[in-house]
Amino acid sequence: MAEQTHVLFVEDDDVIREATQLALERDGFAVTAMPDGLSGLEAFRADRPDIALLDVMVPGLDGVSLCRRIRDESTVPVIMVSARADAIDVVLGLEAGADDYVTKPFDGAVLVARIRAVLRRFGHASGGAAGEGAAPGEGGVLVFGDLEVDTEGMEVTRSGTPVALTPTEMRLLLEFSAAPGTVLSRDKLLERVWDYGWGGDTRVVDVHVQRLRTKIGQDRIETVRGFGYKLKA
């Protein structure tokens, strides 16, 4: 955790680009955001990011072509972002060498979880060997011991049996899942799980963490006195 993971993000929509950039930076990533394919390629060459997020539809040089260009000169993981779920986009993206894809509009926590998952496959965060070759986008199921979090189906199972979570509990668990092992302060959780800018009572976090604990198991979420909570990896 000492050094930041560098993310290149190419997206033409100003609102989405800046919002996502902020969201990623809040999650500890260093982000270079570019509005079109050509500047994206330049930035890639200049910055050498650890992972690239490319929108399929961007002016200048479209995401798929950009993905190919990046693949030609590097093996960094690439995640494609598409406005439509059309399989043709997905296929083209994967054909161009992408490792995963996400459809807009996406949830911030889910996106981060995907990024982490892809990086993990490439051996960035965990000690696993690189180039495992696992199929990309494996259904978005994150596994923590006997706990499984399905980020697409929004389902959680504990040792096989389904667990019913409320929306807030689910968002909370998604945040924890996006950064397993990392301590998340109450303020940070308030910003992300609850709509940002609050200033209210941080006790809300305590209550919901406790409620979440009773459902997924007491020892799953660890409390770090004076700092916050973290999900045991």
Next chain:
Amino acid sequence: MAEQTHVLFVEDDDVIREATQLALERDGFAVTAMPDGLSGLEAFRADRPDIALLDVMVPGLDGVSLCRRIRDESTVPVIMVSARADAIDVVLGLEAGADDYVTKPFDGAVLVARIRAVLRRFGHASGGAAGEGAAPGEGGVLVFGDLEVDTEGMEVTRSGTPVALTPTEMRLLLEFSAAPGTVLSRDKLLERVWDYGWGGDTRVVDVHVQRLRTKIGQDRIETVRGFGYKLKA
């Protein structure tokens, strides 16, 4: 789910072949792709796949003939792929013993669904006995339990009886069918079912989901409180 289903794919167009191969592998299939009929037959004998996807127009040995050869020595399910929807191709393919028929350009999700449907008929996924012999070529049908969605004929049947859907309901159901088990948020549905950019009232989704429910069955579409809806797989 432990062991992969082996798919043989014969297709001469490089782009389509590789793209589809990646798409299928992404969905958990093991794929052997061949560019012509002869190598396809060889690969079939060597690999003994669980299902074969054959393009009608391939050099060397055309798909229809290849299908017959395969039928001569095996009962594995076969799906024909054709650039044209010409009835003559369909008839020829089905006569040769094909079990289903897909026209290019095809949607990746639809193709996967077809493969799964055919395999199910042959008892691969469910515990049913093999070789059921259900009528082949039931065009473009996605099957979810007793619900069948014909993506080509835009028809829906519920346990055999046809269901009359309005255009909006059909588009909605298609979106759900394209990603069964995945939660689709109201925003996402608004962007896709209703034309892009709205910002209006998301209640429209609620109403139409409810209307769809009354027609295809109440428990088919699950509501995930705080997130959206999803189609039960």
Next chain:
DNA sequence: CTGTCTCGGACAACCCCGTGACAACGCCTC
């Protein structure tokens, strides 16, 4: 031992979703 922090239960307000009704719109028929 003491102050700070966290846990746990309870409660009332709130929000989200389902439901029925209604008016506007487009399309086809006459």
Next chain:
DNA sequence: GAGGCGTTGTCACGGGGTTGTCCGAGACAG
């Protein structure tokens, strides 16, 4: 062009789950 029909988007209302707050007991560090 007029009429009828099916479809669609909006609205209001109600119920039930969810949420945020409060307070007291317990745990931890200095």
